[in-house]
Amino acid sequence: MDALDKLGISWQLLLSQIINFSLLMVVLHLLLYKPVLKMLEQRRKRIADGLEQADKASRAAAEAEAEKQGILEEARREAQEVRAQATRDAERIAQDIRSRADQEAQDIRIKGQADAEAQTAAVMADARKQIADLAIAATEQILGRELANRDEQERFVDDYLAQQNGSGT
Secondary structure, rough: HHHHHOOOOHHHHHHHHHHHHHHHHHHHHHHHHHHHHHHHHHHHHHHHHHHHHHHHHHHHHHHHHHHHHHHHHHHHHHHHHHHHHHHHHHHHHHHHHHHHHHHHHHHHHHHHHHHHHHHHHHHHHHHHHHHHHHHHHHHHHHOOOOOOOHHHHHHHHHHHHHHHHOOOO
């Protein structure tokens, strides 16, 4: 203790300062250090939880984006299938319409040909009848009398005209 006295340090004062410092350290440890450490630990946990939540949210967002892309791709594929089916249906309908139109046109041509042939036949029959009547009338006028068997004369003229048509004259 002499050494302390030589240095001008009182051991009672030093002991009281050591006790005061120790008490201050205990009080600071209990009242400040532990609560600060506890607060820092809680903050570290909150930050870790926040990072974990952010990571979960990020994964969920990535999964949602992947699901959205899958749904969009499926919708695009379905739309393309619908478009292709509509095109095929339109082509089939157009082909059906063309086929029906061609058939109707063919039917109209056949009917027109049949009508034309019927009209030609009717005109030719009428012309033969008129020619026969004119031939008989001319014969009667040349002879100066009426022919006795008019039906037989008409048949004769018809046969003659039929032979003329058949020989190409």
